[in-house]
Amino acid sequence: MPELTGVQKQYILHWGEMGTRWGINRTVAQIHALLYLSPKALPAEEIAETLSVARSNVSTSIRELETWGIVRAVHVLGDRREHYESMKDVWEMFRLVIEQRKRREIDPTREILRQCLADLDPKEAGADYTRERLEAMAGFFEAVTELYDQMKGLPTGMVRKILRMGTKVKKKAR
Amino acid sequence: MPELTGVQKQYILHWGEMGTRWGINRTVAQIHALLYLSPKALPAEEIAETLSVARSNVSTSIRELETWGIVRAVHVLGDRREHYESMKDVWEMFRLVIEQRKRREIDPTREILRQCLADLDPKEAGADYTRERLEAMAGFFEAVTELYDQMKGLPTGMVRKILRMGTKVKKKAR
DNA sequence: CTGTATATTCTGTTTGTACTGAAAGAAACG
């Protein structure tokens, strides 16, 4: 992947942009896009050149992608450098990302909500109302967690099957 | 909601933090948290004081929340100021946010992917591989869209029902 | 052991977003 074609550029740029909107570093996202499109693993040096970013920046970003579990280092015979490749299974990739975001953000939020509910002083003015709101929010996050637990481990094709059942249920319901 | 209790502070701070991680402005998220907890609509002035941010900042942030459709202005008799209140239905709130993020981010991504696939020059080196990858990605986004379309409009309780069916399907499958 | 290639860490610098305060603009009131 020495020089990028127009299409590749477009995809990489857009992916970087998407990243920023979801709180993911632009360069991290771009590198991922590049590796995703690349048929072979790439050394950091080449990534840096292709995307015109500093070698050090690539190093940091790759590490980030490795912690997400969607990029890994592979070794090429006769080359001392590490080569990096992206996971190619899109569903699995997003599953991993979602799993981690759940762990990093949803779970702590549930924890905070529980904490808040525990800390609520019933003598405080308006405590009832606050409790009501916090409980509604907590309920939502519990449901989302439940949903996640159900979904995880479902093979890809299964999701669609369930969706179709959903349609039926909906129709029956009205 | 003149002075905040400890619990309220904790919730608002955490919510602001969550916002930043999902690409939503901290102040915007904090204001939403405040309004969500508030039993009555609040004037901008009071929001600014409570959160210690500039009045103008509140103005901008409120507008943002209004475009999401989860906060609206209401009028209080004998008060010329606008008062703002948050939607209280958590499910509906998230539905609105997801709907808009889909429109702003998922839909354009689908469009770009289609564009890329259309622009792919089969004569270009490695075009086959690129196509393969882009199509996999496009397929994922189509599925997500389908999923969204199915979900939207489902009454809150229905989601759980479907989840339970999902469990059954899963069990049958193995 | 020494020299070279590669990777990582660290330190300023840059950049972009968020924010403030001032000024302009509306709306309500007397």
Add this chain to the structure above:
DNA sequence: CGTTTCTTTCAGTACAAACAGAATATACAG
């Protein structure tokens, strides 16, 4: 119609995140 009250817009500032490049560390070859 002028004054007051409130809201929005705008221009500059502050701040945090991202980044480049240098310095350092690590691995390897001869």
